[in-house]
Amino acid sequence: MSEKYDVVVIGAGPAGYVAAIRCAQLGLNVACIDEWRNPQGEFSLGGTCLNVGCIPSKALLESSHLFASAKNEFKDHGISVKSPAIDVPAMMARKDQVVKELTQGISGLFKANKVVMLNGHARLSQGKKVKVMERGGKKVIQTLEAENIIIASGSSPVQLAQAPLKEDYIVDSAGALAFDSVPKRLGVVGAGAIGLELGSVWSRLGSEVVIIEALDEFLPAADKQVSRAAARSFKKQGLDIRLSARLLSATVKNKEVQVTYEDNRGAQQVVFDKLVVAVGRKPNSDTMFTDEMELEMDERAFVHVNEYCETSVPGIYAIGDLVRGPMLAHKGSEEGIMVAERIAGQQSSVNYDLVPSVIYTHPEVAWAGKTEAACEMAGIPVNTGVFPMAASGRAKAMAATEGLVKIVAHKETDRVLGVHIFAAQASELIAQAVTAMEMQASAEDIALTMFAHPTLSESLHEAALAVHKRAIHIKN
Ligand code: FAD
Ligand code: NAI
Numbered sequence: 001m002s003e004k005y006d007v008v009v010i011g012a013g014p015a016g017y018v019a020a021i022r023c024a025q026l027g028l029n030v031a032c033i034d035e036w037r038n039p040q041g042e043f044s045l046g047g048t049c050l051n052v053g054c055i056p057s058k059a060l061l062e063s064s065h066l067f068a069s070a071k072n073e074f075k076d077h078g079i080s081v082k083s084p085a086i087d088v089p090a091m092m093a094r095k096d097q098v099v100k101e102l103t104q105g106i107s108g109l110f111k112a113n114k115v116v117m118l119n120g121h122a123r124l125s126q127g128k129k130v131k132v133m134e135r136g137g138k139k140v141i142q143t144l145e146a147e148n149i150i151i152a153s154g155s156s157p158v159q160l161a162q163a164p165l166k167e168d169y170i171v172d173s174a175g176a177l178a179f180d181s182v183p184k185r186l187g188v189v190g191a192g193a194i195g196l197e198l199g200s201v202w203s204r205l206g207s208e209v210v211i212i213e214a215l216d217e218f219l220p221a222a223d224k225q226v227s228r229a230a231a232r233s234f235k236k237q238g239l240d241i242r243l244s245a246r247l248l249s250a251t252v253k254n255k256e257v258q259v260t261y262e263d264n265r266g267a268q269q270v271v272f273d274k275l276v277v278a279v280g281r282k283p284n285s286d287t288m289f290t291d292e293m294e295l296e297m298d299e300r301a302f303v304h305v306n307e308y309c310e311t312s313v314p315g316i317y318a319i320g321d322l323v324r325g326p327m328l329a330h331k332g333s334e335e336g337i338m339v340a341e342r343i344a345g346q347q348s349s350v351n352y353d354l355v356p357s358v359i360y361t362h363p364e365v366a367w368a369g370k371t372e373a374a375c376e377m378a379g380i381p382v383n384t385g386v387f388p389m390a391a392s393g394r395a396k397a398m399a400a401t402e403g404l405v406k407i408v409a410h411k412e413t414d415r416v417l418g419v420h421i422f423a424a425q426a427s428e429l430i431a432q433a434v435t436a437m438e439m440q441a442s443a444e445d446i447a448l449t450m451f452a453h454p455t456l457s458e459s460l461h462e463a464a465l466a467v468h469k470r471a472i473h474i475k476n
Contacts, residue, residue, distance in 0.1 A: 005031045007343060008130050008146040010122040010288070012036070013047020014054075015320025015332030016152030017106050022340035023150075024113040031116040031144060033132055038103075039178075043119040045106035046099075047154050048321075049329040052174040055102055057197050059095040060177060061360050064204035073399060086205050088181050095177070118142065124149065125290040128315055137287065148315050148343050151303065152336065153288055155281040155321035163189060163250035163277050169257050170250055173198060176276040182206045187259055187272035189250075191218060191241050193359050194278035196234070200361050203238050210270060212261050216244040221357070223371045223420035225386065225406055230365050230422050233402050237362075250275055283322045298324070308349065309339050317343075331355050356434050358427040363389075363403045366426035368434045369418030372408050381411035385443065385466030387459045389423050391473045394454035400424035405463040407433075407443055414442035414467070425456055432460055443467035 009020040012034035020032040036051060038044040044051055070084040110117050120132040120141050128149055132142040157172040159165065165172060176198045182205045188195045191213035203209040218241065219227040234241060248260040248267065257275040261268050283302045289295060296304040296312035303318040305311055311318050317339045320332030334350045341348035359365040375382045390401040403422035410417055419433035436446055446464035451457050462471045469476040 002129060002143040002145040003031075005029050005116070005144060005146045007031075007148045007150060007340075008033065008122075008144050009150045009152060010124065010130065011047060011152035011154055011320070011322075012045040012106065012117075013152060013154045013320060013332065014049045014329040015154070015322075015336045016047065016150065017045060017110070017336075018333040019150050019152060019319060019336030019340050020115045021109055021113050022337045023343065024115050026340060026344040028340070028344060031118055031146075032110065033118045033120060033122040033130065033144075035119065035121045035135075038099075044099075044103045045110070045117075046103045047152075050103050050106070051099060052177060054329050056095045056099050056177045057173075057194075057201070058360060059098045060091065060201045061197060061362075063091045063094065064201045065362055068204040076399065086182065088179065088205075092178065092180070118144075122153075122288070123290055124151065124288060124293055124295075124316075126292050126294075148317065150336070150339055151288065151311075151316065151318040151322060152320045152332065153284040153322050155283050155327055157277070158280045158282050160189065160247065160277055160279060162247050163259075163275065165277070166252050168274070169252045169255075170275045170277065173276065173278055176202070176274075176278075179274065183273040184208065185272045185274075186210075187212065187250075187257060187270065187275040188278060189247050189275065190278040190280070191215075191243075192278060192280065195276070196239070196359055196361050198276060198278065199239050200234075200237070208240075209238065210240045210242065210272070212245040212247055212259070213241060213243050214246050218243060219359075219365065222365060222367060223406060223408075223418070224373060225404065226365060226367065226420045226422045229403055230359075230361070230363075233363065233422070234361065281321065281327055285322060307352070308342055309335050325352060326355055326357065328355060328357070351438065354434055354437055356430045358430065360427060363400065363422055363424050364426035365422050366430035367418065367420040368430055369416070369437055370408060371418055371420065372406075375408060375417060380417070382408050382417065383411050383414075383443070383467050384408050385463045385468070385471070387462040387466055387471060387474060389456075389459060391462070392454075392456060392459050394456050394458070395424065397454065398424060398456075400456075405429070405459040407446070407460075407463045407467055409443040409467050414444055416441055416443055416446065416464075419460070419463075423456060423459065429456060429460060432457060 006028040007030040009032040023030040130144045186207040188211045199209045218231045245261045257272045319335035321327045338348040356368040385407045389395040389403045406420040408418040443464045451461040465471040
């Protein structure tokens with residue numbers, strides 16, 4: 001006998017758990033299946049994001065930022081501390097506690113919303129049936145049937161044949177969030193979000209960090225002014241980012257990782273104590289479906305969906321990292337809400353043009369909407385306004401004068417098309433820009449808005465004024 005539900009959600013990451021809660025809020029009878037186990041072997045909700053992604057990385061970024069401040073900046077404030085030292089196990093214990101509280105929080109939210117939580121590996125078969133299997137996928141614990149199925153099985157790190165993982169030496173991002181001491185020489189393959197964030201963590205704590213990046217351009221998706229400023233700043237901080245560097249091999253010998261890569265000058269060799277492979281993630285679509293399931297996939301194994309996350313089978317939806325678009329928690333969560341509401345008969349949609357991107361370095365990189373270069377390529381005439389953080393009173397008081405805020409606005413309509421930031425707290429500043437763009441604001445609208453003084457947000461105001469060459473605190 002199979003149990004019947006209105007909706008079964010597979011995966012309790014930020015896409016799946018949010019979808020399940022929204023379904024329950026809308027009065028649907030919903031079950032959510034997840035197989036994630038923490039290092040203690042206990043089931044743990046929240047998927048990659050809460051267990052080994054967004055949250056633990058931000059906990060370590062915070063700890064390492066405080067350590068670097070104590071070491072390098074406290075003295076400027078007249079604060080003297082004895083040479084600060086880092087206790088890595090204590091820092092990790094704090095991170096683990098943050099993760100534990102948040103993952104347990106999801107269980108609490110499921111209970112409060114009456115979402116039925118099932119632990120185990122889900123396999124989807126024809127007729128909208130879902131089998132919940134024991135670990136290893138051999139024994140069926142339960143079979144469920146549902147009118148609607150939302151697949152949110154997420155993604156896993158891409159592995160490189162040239163650098164096979166080897167415990168304690170060659171690790172993925174989860175491994176780099178759990179080092180037990182500060183490696184003296186740390187190599188990172190990939191200068192993407194993970195490489196920059198985790199590279200920053202360990203560099204602030206004292207590692208010599210070399211990042212090997214295959215592309216010849218740094219942060220190609222970001223605005224050029226922003227990526228140039230970020231590259232300069234990261235170099236100054238000690239991140240040795242080597243572009244046009246193609247990894248050839250990584251092997252462990254005599255407790256060292258010996259890496260060979262090729263750049264414009266030929267083959268190069270470098271030795272590390274540890275190597276982190278952070279070259280992207282791939283969708284978890286390989287063990288989810290039984291053979292008879294006919295779900296359309298794209299060539300990179302993402303489940304194929306339309307703009308409403310409907311798959312090729314009516315009543316089956318796929319969301320989050322498993323489908324096209326940026327692999328970001330907030331994108332998956334918004335898709336989860338959209339799908340839940342559409343199942344409940346509402347006409348919800350996601351605005352894919354305004355998914356904010358943030359890299360949580362210091363300063364942070366954040367953007368939303370179109371870059372100036374993308375507008376140029378598309379033949380869209382624009383005006384831009386740039387405000388340097390060095391001219392912000394609050395940034396000066398915070399000793400956070402690196403970076404800039406840039407607004408790209410349509411030349412004729414003045415509508416804000418993109419906002420690009422490299423600044424302290426850019427992750428918070430970008431939310432104001434996204435709100436304005438969602439409301440279809442013009443640069444003039446932002447310019448006419450009153451911002452509290454002294455705040456970093458005033459830089460967004462000044463950048464909007466600069467679009468019309470009337471910024472107050474810089475020469476236009
Ligand atoms: P996931 O979070 O991967 O969750 C999928 C869940 O499904 C997992 O719990 C998995 O166990 C479960 N599952 C899979 N298959 C099955 C099955 N067959 N049966 C049962 N359960 C199954 N994004 C941001 O937006 N901001 C950040 O700051 C950020 N930082 C990151 C830092 C790191 C180090 C990493 C690795 C990622 C980071 N991300 C960040 C990306 C973010 O974690 C993902 O985009 C997000 O977790 C995707 O959510 P999801 O729900 O689609 O999948
Ligand atoms: P990524 O796609 O952001 O970056 C991977 C980088 O590795 C790219 O620059 C790529 O050119 C490079 N690369 C690929 N193969 C290579 C090779 N063989 N040699 C050298 N370089 C190579 O992927 P990343 O950093 O692994 O992150 C995975 C996902 O997690 C991303 O989609 C990201 O959105 C998400 N994430 C988001 C964060 C955030 O929002 N702050 C933080 C961390 C991860």
